[in-house]
Amino acid sequence: MSRPGSAPLASVDYYDNLAVTLSGAYDSISFEEVHPGVAPHLPTLPSNVLDVGAGSGRDARALAAMGHRVVAVEPSEAFRSVAVREGDRLRWVDDRLPDLPHLVAEAQRFRFILCSAVLMLVPATRLERCFTTFATLLTPGGALAVSLRAPAPGEPADVFHAHADADVVEAAETAGFRLTEQATPPDALGRQTLRWRSFVFTSGE
Template structure:
């Protein structure tokens, strides 16, 4: 989520959102891209980590996980809820991910689950450049795109798959997976596109 604009509505609804996110299992949400996870324990960046569900699951699989969440109420609840998982939590935001870059980290996997829709066109261009530069050679990006109605008090954009693919290519990434799925929470009119990206 980008900065203050992207956190609007998330801090206020943190308790409800955490309960909602935690009703779904990591393995169900990401079933079609589990094959894109690093084969051996690797370095993973979860951007817009929300309740910490995915970050904790990845850490329990043996990966070294950095979780980025700019909504302070979500981040603190996630940290407490998954205190048993060895996750490094960072207050940072797209498009720049300045704190992550300052740390000099590079990652085998960058997870952008339900986050890209919070960025406008200019932010998406800057974010793709930022994310691409955080990958190790052979690293991968898993990115979901939300299509459907926007909830009240949220800043969201319906981002075309073709635009995202073109932006990835400009930044040296090509598509290694493309899929679609319905909304696992059963919200009407909502569907998701899933992209796996990797450097050329």
């Protein structure tokens, strides 16, 4: 069963079954290759940073290596068992969108939030709640970087969900965010069937 307010457990099961294979692929490419437009939006000084849906931990480790204090959120136990490498600047948390209840209860705030390849696992009815949660966790003036894609042929419809760009932007703006950058980066692993869209939002001052 899923927890109250959590994403459908089917998505976690799906990634539990693929975690070992996917981790090898994800870790074969760099943070910069996957997120070419994010660097200008990162804090210039060491800050609290949140990686939601950290997967193999590639991005969380890269952010920690930059000097940031990183919390990596990952609901897949199989991914965490492969990826977890905790240190002074990196902590792993088992939590789930749309509400991230454990993290919200800690009342910690972050200067930058990364949510990569996650929102396509959230049904449209929960999209706005995700951004409301991000707004709760982000410090005023902080940046939120989001990437997502449409479901690929053959992917299970109960796991992957299509969100139009306008719906993503509307959900973010309803939660108080302002769109500052939008792009369509290529898939860093060269998968021609995947079409990525990335957004950077800024919270209100």
